[in-house]
Amino acid sequence: MTIAIVGAGLGGLALARVLHVHGIEAVVYERESSRRARGQGGMLDIHSGQQALREAGLIDQFFLIARREGQDMRLLEPDGTLLLQEDTPEDAPLARPEVDRADLRDLLLNSLPEHTVRWGHAFESADNGVLRFTDGGSASYDLLVGADGANSRVRALLTDARPAHIGQNIIELSISDIDRTYPDLAAMVGRGNYWVLGNGQSLAAQRNGDGRVRIGLSFYNTPGDWFATKGIPFDDPAAARARLIELFDGWDARFTALIAASDDTIVPRALTALPAGLTWPSNPTVTLLGDAAHLMPPVGEGANMALLDGAQLALALAAHPDDYASAIEEYEREMFERTTAAAQQSTAVQELLTSPDASRRMLEFFQPDRRRANAAT
Known part of the structure; x- marks a missing residue:
């Protein structure tokens, strides 16, 4: 057959x-x-x-x-x-x-x-x-x-x-050859996954085998047309990076430095399931x-x-x-x-x-013993 x-x-x-x-x-x-x-x-x-x-x-x-x-x-x-x-x-x-x-x-x-x-x-x-x-x-x-x-x-x-939109919109960035181009940021990210959560947003940086770091900027509880309403000029990478840094206002400068260091490939994705x-x-x-x-x-x-x-x-x-x-x-x-x-x-x-205390809840998710201890108290 x-x-x-x-x-x-x-x-x-x-x-x-x-x-x-x-x-x-x-x-x-x-x-x-x-x-x-x-x-x-x-x-x-x-x-x-x-x-x-x-x-x-x-x-x-x-x-x-x-x-x-x-x-x-x-x-x-x-x-x-x-x-x-x-x-x-x-x-x-x-x-x-x-x-x-x-x-x-x-x-x-x-x-x-x-x-x-x-x-x-x-x-x-x-x-x-x-x-x-x-x-x-x-x-x-x-x-x-x-x-x-x-x-x-x-x-x-x-x-x-x-598929229907799940209320999450993500923007993908990357930094090539980060060990050579931005050694301080490379040391900060480390060898695997680097995840910052809070304020209905997240920044996830991931080391790739080719020396690249891929970065995902997620915005939770947002509609499917969110990109059209936020004024991110994707056709102008420098201006897009500046706008994205504005959207992470109040975050530690080390995190927005990852956005500033990214190259001109900026890809928006509306996530569905x-x-x-x-x-x-x-x-x-x-x-x-x-x-x-x-x-x-x-x-x-x-x-x-x-x-x-x-x-x-x-x-x-x-x-x-x-x-x-x-x-x-x-x-x-x-x-x-x-x-x-x-x-x-x-x-x-x-x-x-998507929860208000996402970082703490994810910590408990990754550390079940901590979650059980919290439940006991």
Whole structure:
């Protein structure tokens, strides 16, 4: 049978790889023109997703590209108060290592036979076993898997659900080669994650494996049209940085120095999510994985769930090679239960971030013993 996967993200590639391990070939259709057509974002915290990489036979290679020191954490308040500093020992287990998304994607791509991924194929529609692409081309399929992300077009074949704004708007910045260009800021951020929370806003800085620090400025409890109302001139990077510094008025100067030091790539994003617990009637010819199936607040679960989706679907198909309907039902049953729990947890963390005392509540989240002690008193 012909398995067509729409989308060469982590979930779609994990599916193709685990299928290949079990002697089942699939075709991945990706709208991007090549693997280098666009940047792949920053670091990922891979924990439960390691199981998928084991099923893919790639766990040892993953550990070679993962960053143990990326598990470091610093949590601060806007006035500069340090609430938490966790530095990872050199012999610590790789329980939640950080890895560059691009490196992880390359690991999966390199593990697949040549021509598994068909670049430059943008999905337009599908019916009666025929895929149609925006360039007028077509291809046949017996099973179609939508791995095409938050704005999935395959999703409409199964459900009318659409992502909704979650009340968070984020602006992404970066500082290249920070150890050379801004050594003082590099020392402040450290080797992993640096997080400042308060006043309905946050500044998250994250060390990447290429020496870059990525910065996310989040604004909580804000509407979907927030960017249009705040007068941030994104077409003028210098003026945009100045306006962003104004929006963090009253924060310690060390934090706004990160904004001032950032380069001219400034990307606004209005964050959305699907309803937690979304399901649909099983269809033996179409299913979904990753953000196409369960887009959730970005607090560290999305990539892990996508990897597990791909592996679990492949294992179900391998277990029922002559009965795709049963394989899809088995996969979706497990996926719905697992990702509903992850989405609910992600939503709970999102609610912590939007609370008036976000920094203190996040401190308790990261230190359960402190949370239990506070509850006892």
